[in-house]
Amino acid sequence: MIIDCHGHYTTAPKALETWRNQQIAGIKDPSVKPKVSDLKISDDELRESIETNQLKFMRERGSDLTIFSPRASFMAHHIGDFEVSSTWAAICNELCFRVSQLFPNHFIGAAMLPQSPGVDPKTCIPELEKCVKEYGFVGINLNPDPSGGHWTSPPLTDRHWYPIYEKMVEYGIPAMVHVSTSCNACFHTTGAHYINADTTAFMQCLTGDLFKDFPDLKFVIPHGGGAAPYHWGRYRGLAQELKKPLLEDHLLNNIFFDTCVYHQPGIDLLTKVIPVNNVLFASEMIGAVRGIDPQTGHHFDDTKRYIEASTQLSPAQKQQIYEGNARRVYPRLDAALKAKGH
Numbered sequence: 001m002i003i004d005c006h007g008h009y010t011t012a013p014k015a016l017e018t019w020r021n022q023q024i025a026g027i028k029d030p031s032v033k034p035k036v037s038d039l040k041i042s043d044d045e046l047r048e049s050i051e052t053n054q055l056k057f058m059r060e061r062g063s064d065l066t067i068f069s070p071r072a073s074f075m076a077h078h079i080g081d082f083e084v085s086s087t088w089a090a091i092c093n094e095l096c097f098r099v100s101q102l103f104p105n106h107f108i109g110a111a112m113l114p115q116s117p118g119v120d121p122k123t124c125i126p127e128l129e130k131c132v133k134e135y136g137f138v139g140i141n142l143n144p145d146p147s148g149g150h151w152t153s154p155p156l157t158d159r160h161w162y163p164i165y166e167k168m169v170e171y172g173i174p175a176m177v178h179v180s181t182s183c184n185a186c187f188h189t190t191g192a193h194y195i196n197a198d199t200t201a202f203m204q205c206l207t208g209d210l211f212k213d214f215p216d217l218k219f220v221i222p223h224g225g226g227a228a229p230y231h232w233g234r235y236r237g238l239a240q241e242l243k244k245p246l247l248e249d250h251l252l253n254n255i256f257f258d259t260c261v262y263h264q265p266g267i268d269l270l271t272k273v274i275p276v277n278n279v280l281f282a283s284e285m286i287g288a289v290r291g292i293d294p295q296t297g298h299h300f301d302d303t304k305r306y307i308e309a310s311t312q313l314s315p316a317q318k319q320q321i322y323e324g325n326a327r328r329v330y331p332r333l334d335a336a337l338k339a340k341g342h
Ligand SMILES: [Zn+2]
Pocket: 006, 008, 072, 178, 222, 284
């Protein structure tokens, strides 16, 4: 089985974006604020948006199941207050749940949290619990920077975040550490802010001792771990300077990297530097990079091709990246698959 641990509902029907724009307009002018019930998207519309997009590519490329969460750049936690984020997150999570109901063999949910800058993360717990208990979601996306590029929250190792971590451990769900759109003109959303945040999250964990407090906590750092694998020597050296244990003991029982790296040399480096145990298959399609690579004639985000073409990974190691590691990092996914006889 091939499990893609990183997919977003980037192709939701237009009505969703229209509703969101109306919600944003309603922050300044409450008279135009839409009701949740104003948003009407039929099952047929959902089905079509998936069948002609994500599912079509999954079939063509040969992946089976995608861990599916709301569109990351649209989370935009910096917009409005907690109430705005909370209503928006509930709508987006419900749509992903409906997709998982329509295509139970191909999609399973991961939750967006109703984060808001300066608001206590424990306010996210009711939505998190609903997504796990009622929707059967198997993970969450945790935004380390709800301010959208201004980094006003404490680092991930701070007790500020502990209420979320306690729930994650209680339910056995990992967090993909995933920022949203950048409202800082210095940082392009998917080219700079995403990759910066991946690197920043890794370094925050390196400087702290979070996993002493939460030995079972699991983070997936997306986009191949940002700069971390490429600069592994720097991080090993910094850990040594800071009198931390070896990275294998300090971080790699808890931190995992996905394969959203869009060229062969990048995947080769990732799988050479990072132990195979810590690499999870993902493509993030249909996402930030939708084009075809003129050097290969294939989509940049067709990451399965790079794993297939790897000469350094054995078939057993490839299977670990495709399936085994995801089942270990997402125990609720493993349980859901076992319940279906997989
Ligand atoms: Zn993503």
